[in-house]
Amino acid sequence: MATPFVSPIRPPATRCVLALLLLSAAGCGGGVCDVTGKVSYQGKTVVCGSVVFVGPDGMTKVANINSDGTYLVSGVGVGHAQIGVISQDPARPLDPLKAERTHGKEVVQPLDDASRDPDAGRVIKNPPNDRSNWTEPNVDRSKWFVLPQKYELVHTSGLSADLHRGTNTVNLDLP
Numbered sequence: 001m002a003t004p005f006v007s008p009i010r011p012p013a014t015r016c017v018l019a020l021l022l023l024s025a026a027g028c029g030g031g032v033c034d035v036t037g038k039v040s041y042q043g044k045t046v047v048c049g050s051v052v053f054v055g056p057d058g059m060t061k062v063a064n065i066n067s068d069g070t071y072l073v074s075g076v077g078v079g080h081a082q083i084g085v086i087s088q089d090p091a092r093p094l095d096p097l098k099a100e101r102t103h104g105k106e107v108v109q110p111l112d113d114a115s116r117d118p119d120a121g122r123v124i125k126n127p128p129n130d131r132s133n134w135t136e137p138n139v140d141r142s143k144w145f146v147l148p149q150k151y152e153l154v155h156t157s158g159l160s161a162d163l164h165r166g167t168n169t170v171n172l173d174l175p
Helices: 012-026 096-103
Strands: 032-041 049-054 060-065 070-077 079-086 159-163 166-169 172-174
Touching: 032 049, 032 159, 049 070, 070 079, 079 172
Parallel strands: 032 166, 032 172
Antiparallel strands: 032 070, 049 060, 049 079, 060 070, 079 159
């Protein structure tokens, strides 16, 4: 008995379905882009921090905010992106575990069994102005201010942008 002949050419409807599947898998344009812009809050320049982009592909990209409020991020997925803005105090402790001691508070140094330090467990008091454990900010700290916490998460910030191939300018003037 002979094997029936199956044509390698599919009917037009099948080709259309395959083409649509390929386009949807590619994201209808897909690709990545660069985003640049400036961040301000109620008209004041945000002098430090980070801008977070979550592209339509779910990938997260982060850019540092420069002292003039500008940022540049590369490799963000093309399409609708959600955005968050974080601005932490530019003066931070190098070692968070030692941070309390740098402000003159009494803290108990934990017992470290590995070192068998005879002074472990003692109370330490540093002078209130001891900043030896702190980074020096690379911006004028007097120009820094706290942003509302809602801007830190892309799901609560209310910030988004439609991004296209090439370079996009997205200025973020937070209300």
